[in-house]
Amino acid sequence: METVDWVPEGVDLDRPNAARVYDYYLGGAHNFAVDRQMGDQAIAGWPELPMIMRANRAFLRRAVQYLAGQGIRQFLDLGSGIPTAGNVHEVAxxxxxxxxxAYVDHDPIAVAHGTALLRDEPGVTMIQADLRDPGSILTHPGIRATIDFDKPLAILMVAVLHFVSDTDDPAHIVAAYRDASAPGSALALCHATRGERNERAAEHRELYTRTTTPMTMRSRQQVATLLDGYDLVDPGLVYMASWRPEEGMPARPEVYPGLAAVGRLSTR
Structure with missing residues (x-):
């Protein structure tokens, strides 16, 4: 087992973790040998994976830029992961x-590093909590001190809901956050789907059964259901690389099999 001095007590270093594997895909340093081993195994079967993860991060940046440009001044990032370049508060x-x-993650390493990173950032906080328990997050003193739920805010659920199983009822979870949001609020969502690479997606999903957060890939219709109650902004629910793409984006966005959308709540 690795010996490191930056890991909170009680963290399992012998089992891969989705947040740390994602950090590895992005070229981060907060991962262990077991995470890198899983990442390398996944990349061997699906060489585009690091590109896909970067495309996911790029969607998050574009969505935050768009929402900030629309006047949103509060962001609740659920499943924020380990801090890396281009954090939400920097973009916004x-x-x-x-x-x-306000950043929320249930992984103690992500929270430990986020807390250290944000120590000198007024108006920015990070808490350790499970997004599957909206009540504990929506009433958390740290969240309430940062977010005013009487004003429009953006809920960010980027690359996180595919780690919520069907038995946990992800649509009900999203609805709880939606119902706590003021008119004019928004949801930015990105969710794994099989895309054109069904066989690779199945292998990738199988790998995640080894982690503490197994993956559930969903169809377009299943992802669309998660957006109920929101008015989707153009271009709607699309492959993540097709959502308001910038110059130089891939000509075939379907090779990045994640569906993305931004929705707004009516102000009426």
Whole structure:
């Protein structure tokens, strides 16, 4: 077992973790040999995986830029993961330095590093909690001190709901956050789907059964159900690389098998 001095007590170093594997795909340093081993195994069967993860991160950046440009000044990032370049508060505050951001993750390593990173950032916080328990998050003192639920906010659920099983009823979970949001609020969502690579997606899903967070890939219709109650902004629910793409994006976005959308709640 690896010996490291930056890991909170009680963290299992012998089992891969989705947040740390994602950090490895992005070129981060907060992962262990067991995470890198799983990542390398996944990449051997699906060489585009690091590109896919970067495309997912790029969607998050574009969505935050769009929402900040639409006047949203509060962001609740659920399943934020281990801090890395281009964090939500950095992107949002490039549009308006007054933006407030609350990060939530259940992984103690992500929270430990996020807390250290954000120590000197007023109006930004990070808490350890499970997004499957909306009540504990929506009433958490740290969240309430940062987010004013009487004003529009953006809920960010990017690359996280595919780690919520059907038995946990992800649509009900999303609805709880939606119902706690003020008119004019938004949801940015990105969710794994099989895309054109059905056989690779199945192998990838199988790998995640070894982690503490198994993966559930969903169809377009299943993902669309998660967006009930929101008015989708153009271009709707599309492959993540097709959502308001920038110059240089791939000509065949379907090779990045994640569905993405941004929705708004009516102000009426």
């Amino acid at each position: 505050r490039a549009a308006d330095p007054t933006c407030r951001v």
